[in-house]
Amino acid sequence: MATRPRPTHRLAAAWAHHGASVPRRLEQRHRTERVIQQIRYAVVLLCLGLTVTLTGGPDGRLWIVSGLMVVNVLVTEWLLRRPATPRGLTTAGVTSFSLDALATVLILMTVSQDPTDPVVALTTILALQGALRWQVVGGLAGGLLGGGMAGAWLVTAYGAALDRLPPTEHLVSQVVSVLLVSLLVGAVVRQLDRAQQRAQHALELSPELILTVDDHDRIRSANEAAERLLGISPTDLIGRTWASLVVGEDERSIAGSRPITGEPEQHALRHGDGSTVWLELSVRREPTDQLSYVVARDVTARRAAEHERSISEQRYRALFSRNLDAVFGLDIDGCIVDINPAGIELFRRRREELVGSSVLGLIDTSYRDEARVAIGAALSGTAQGLEVLLTHPDGTTSHADFDLLPIVVDGQVVGVYGMARDVTDRKRREAYLEYRASHDLLTGLANRSRLYQEIEERLAAGAAVGVLFLDLDAFKPVNDSFGHAIGDQVLVTVARRLQTTVRDTDLVCRLAGDEFCILLSPCDPTTLQHLGERAAWVVAQPIALEAATVRVEVSIGAAMARSQDTTDTLLARADAAMYTVKEHRKLAHGEPAPPVLFAT
Known part of the structure; x- marks a missing residue:
């Protein structure tokens, strides 16, 4: 089910769409107006602060200034949000500059009792507006206007505070500094604008496609190579998403979760006529701008040539370099x-x-x-x-x-x-699978399959073979009282103890649950009896665990292999002897059961 986008996402998308609607030739002018608008926000806050702290000033003019600045901000914002046109940007610039000039005059008239008041800096800000908008000409006009305002304010402020004119050198330096700063900024802006124009011309003449893509995967700018490489004019390309251009498996994000960055990569894109073109992309993302810069070159012909060449080299590549x-x-x-x-x-x-x-x-x-x-x-x-x-x-x-x-x-x-x-x-997997096939994974002992294999091999070799069949007593209460995890620890401990009782030639196995078996070979009844008794003794020792100390015992049946015995019959006889011991303990005749009972 589709989900509604969050408000912040909708707002970001709206701003991205608005930015995409600015024609490339007007981007710099629009950006300049935006910068000035940001400065204006700061001035509005300053005016509001002065209004609050100086309420009741002469004729309440600060309230008028604050209202005028708020109106200017709203009107300018409305003009900038409209589709960008040369006339519209000129209207926005002239209107906001005129309202700013009027507001500056009112502020200076209101705060004119102290010649050291920093409010005079507003004249410099006004002059810089002209320099940023109209470069040297704007710097000259803004500097003259701002310098004139600064000089007039100084004369008024000195007259009100000291009842005299300001020192000539101070008056001249104030006016000239505003003019010079404005002219300097205007000259710098002009040089930057010319450098940008030269860069823009280079972009337009570049045979490579150059794009900027925002973090919403929307194309923000494109040079004229778009027409030649993609069959889409730059104007039509701006505002489209990257996903609308890419083809098939190459449909991925430029600036999203999988950025295409680093080494150049080749990707298939849709041409305006519906065909597919291959472009080699180099992408660099600038987090501060929240933009990705894409340089693409057509490699369709090169890919075709490489494909033809690869056919003739396929055998070599398959056997050597690509193998x-x-x-x-x-x-x-x-x-x-x-x-x-x-x-x-x-x-x-x-x-x-x-x-x-x-x-x-x-x-x-x-x-x-x-x-x-x-x-x-x-x-x-x-x-x-x-x-x-x-x-x-x-x-x-x-x-x-x-x-x-x-x-x-x-x-x-x-x-x-x-x-x-x-x-x-x-080899490691084979060894692991072989281990699993022949071992119990809990205890690491040999399993039933391994036991059968060893018995059959030793019987076939004519060796003297004996087995001890072991079944733990009182193991179920341990499981019931402490849980299977503790029960597993008991089984592991029993397995380790049994391994300490046998010789290198013997084999300890876990058959299932709490059943164990020990294969002894070579073996005789005395050895079988001795090792069985020792196994019964080590198993019966207390087992100290984290949860508690437990004790289990073991019933053991023993059997020596006979000439007619098979693996099954040998184990069955030892199993029967073990159950005889277990039943004897259950009947509780008063006589202790033997630790090991030999099969008949």
Whole structure:
């Protein structure tokens, strides 16, 4: 369901749309009026402050000045919000300047009792308005008007405060300083305007498309190259969103969540006639301006040429420079003569170190003889494949698969192409899967599958095999009282204790839940009895956990393998003996159950 935009978003969009409606040739004039309007806001605040603090002044003129300034701000804002035209901007400038001049006169008339009052600075501000709007001419006119006002005010203020005229040098310096500052600012503005015009001419003559895009993805300006590259006039382009130009998967934001910045990138854009053109974009975002500056050049023809050339080079690129696998060439001495970027990454050395060196020097010594034989076979004309262990400068190693293909020129083998890929992760996954297939993940012990495999192998080898089948007693109350997390800690502790009781040749397994099994081989009944009793003793020791100290016991059934036993029958006999011990404890005859009961 569509959501209504927040007020701040609507306001930002309205301002962005208004800015986009200003023609490029009027942008500077419009921006100047905006700057002056900001200064005017500050002056209005000053007037309001004076009005509040000096209420009741001569004829209450400060109230009139404040009202006049407020009216000026509102009228000027209304004029600037209208569609920008030369006549409209001139009207806004003349109107606001005239009202500012009138307001300045009224302020000076109102506050004219102290010749040191900083209010005279308003004459300089008025003069600067003229300089900013109309450059040197405006600076001259504004300076004369502002200087005249400043001089007249000084004469009035000195007369009111000291009953005399101001010193001539002070009067002249005040008038001249206003005039000079205004002329200087006007000259600077003219130079800046000319520099901007020169830059604008350069932009218009540039063969590259130059855009500015705001943070709402709306195009704010475009040069004349837009007509040639996109078939859209700059006037029609201004105000459109970036998304309306891009094609397909390239439809992304210039200034939004995924800025296109940094290295130039090529993107497909819609031409005015409906076709697709490819442009190479360079984008730089200026956060202070909240604008992104885009320079684009047409690379459609270049892309077409590159596509044609890539067809003829496809085999080489696929096997070498563009290959995700490491690809390298060896001479008849087994030295590297060329290598692609993936090979540099695989071997973790600089290209300068690799080219000219023997590939055997990159292989661990335990695999080096096999690799030497394989390279010799490839140089004899037979393709080879092998797995090697690579050594790296930092002391680490990695596994890699090598494919060695003879390079045959005019019927002669002149070298070997090698293709290699890192299989360390695959080997690690295989080892992990193999571990999971043969181990219990909670305790790290061997699981039922591993137990069956070991018993079958040892029975087949004719070894003396014995098993202890263990089932924990009083484990369910621990789970019920403290939760399964504590129960898991108990199982892990039991597993570690059982491992301390066995020999290196024995195997401790967790079958399921609280059932364990110990495979002993070689074994005899005495050893089986001894290790079973020891296992029962270590399990029965208190287990100190964070939540509490718990105690569990274990029922153990033992069985020695017979000649006719299979894995299932051997485990079944030990399991039955274990249950006999458990039932004996439940009946509570008064006689303690043996720690280990041998199967019959």
